[in-house]
Amino acid sequence: MFNKYDVFSVLETAKKLLKFKELPDYKSDAEVLLSFLLQIKRSRLPFAYNQILSLNQLCQFEKYILRRAKREPVAYIIGHAGFMEFKFKVDKNVLIPRPETEFLVETVLNLAKKETNLKILDLCTGSGCIGISLAKMGTFKTIIATDINKCALKLAKENAKINGVKSIKFIESDIFANLQQNKFDVIVSNPPYVTQKEYLTLEKDLMYEPKLALIAKDDGLFFYTEIAENAKKFLNNTGYVVLELNPNKVPQIKQMFIDNNFKEIEIIKDYLSLPRVFKAKIFV
Ligand SMILES: C[S@@+](CC[C@H](N)C(=O)[O-])C[C@H]1O[C@@H](n2cnc3c(N)ncnc32)[C@H](O)[C@@H]1O
The missing domain is CATH 3.40.50.150 (Vaccinia Virus protein VP39)
Known part of the structure; x- marks a missing residue:
């Protein structure tokens, strides 16, 4: 799926794919999934734009994006959701x-x-x-x-x-x-x-x-x-x-x-x- 391995390029490719699949929140979906993978806050992503992803990270991110492309909710992919000001583990x-x-x-x-x-x-x-x-x-x-x-x-x-x-x-x-x-x-x-x-x-x-x-x-x-x-x-x-x-x-x-x-x-x-x-x- 990816031909460049830096965070910025990977993110752009993922957004394009999710947009093509008509996901209304394609930008935030891709960002939330990548920041979850990198274990950083979403707001910190721009600071990591030049970081090169490892092969493992690329494979994992591709899996996340393909699951989301099939409409699996982001919360199930990352395993948690926010409610009030707290974090709740979720599964199927x-x-x-x-x-x-x-x-x-x-x-x-x-x-x-x-x-x-x-x-x-x-x-x-x-x-x-x-x-x-x-x-x-x-x-x-x-x-x-x-x-x-x-x-x-x-x-x-x-x-x-x-x-x-x-x-x-x-x-x-x-x-x-x-x-x-x-x-x-x-x-x-x-x-x-x-x-x-x-x-x-x-x-x-x-x-x-x-x-x-x-x-x-x-x-x-x-x-x-x-x-x-x-x-x-x-x-x-x-x-x-x-x-x-x-x-x-x-x-x-x-x-x-x-x-x-x-x-x-x-x-x-x-x-x-x-x-x-x-x-x-x-x-x-
Ligand atoms: C709409 S969900 C609400 C979950 C949670 N309270 C929330 O607001 O996100 C409804 C819940 O009712 C449970 N449920 C379904 N049938 C039930 C029953 N007969 N008695 C008790 N709970 C039931 C389901 O397992 C599910 O967890």
Whole structure:
């Protein structure tokens, strides 16, 4: 792929190839992959432009670029992603944490400003990004994080360790199945919510992410229905749910929570002005 071996030329060739493959962020993709390979900050790349890559480095970089050309997400190639201000290890067992999910964390942190010592349930934790960020950024009495996927939980535990968080209890559970008598002040969740139909229209990059993390039956509403109908058993008297929204299903989601005695409903928009966070309080 490369006929000149200095950083500048290699980078230019990689950018051209990714542009040809119609990757919208071809420049940053190539730069992130090369700086990862060289183990330097992306901002330091220009200072290394004259450096000559070894044969091993060239082969490795070519592999990265070819994987990206096939639309494998950069986060899976380099094995980590940034979320809030922290680094999370990711692999094909977990969804790559998304910037819009940060609004969920901020919403819970705002609740914690008013009431201290909250007990939190991070349902469908995946990489653990929500629960771990909360543990890093706030003071909570308990944080329990659950997922049905053993491999995701293993990675979430590793992420807790990497980020120096010891306080989270991880439980393997099909939604609420293994939570016994636990009661929480906040149930926060970014559940699977993509419909079968929506899945077929998603970008190729998303096909690398686990279907288990994306698709929900009942036209994308399965997890919202389960939470709306069962959350009261796991919430304290004035507990909250804070959920990431499928922006295409807002009226249906809102109605099912109203029907289940949730009030003070708030919908928070993300940076694209899409309805992204659903916050509601239970009244028993
Ligand atoms: C959309 S991902 C969210 C991951 C992470 N919280 C985030 O925001 O990046 C949904 C997660 O739900 C988990 N999941 C799928 N079905 C589940 C079930 N029945 N019970 C519990 N977790 C489930 C998946 O394994 C996946 O990790």
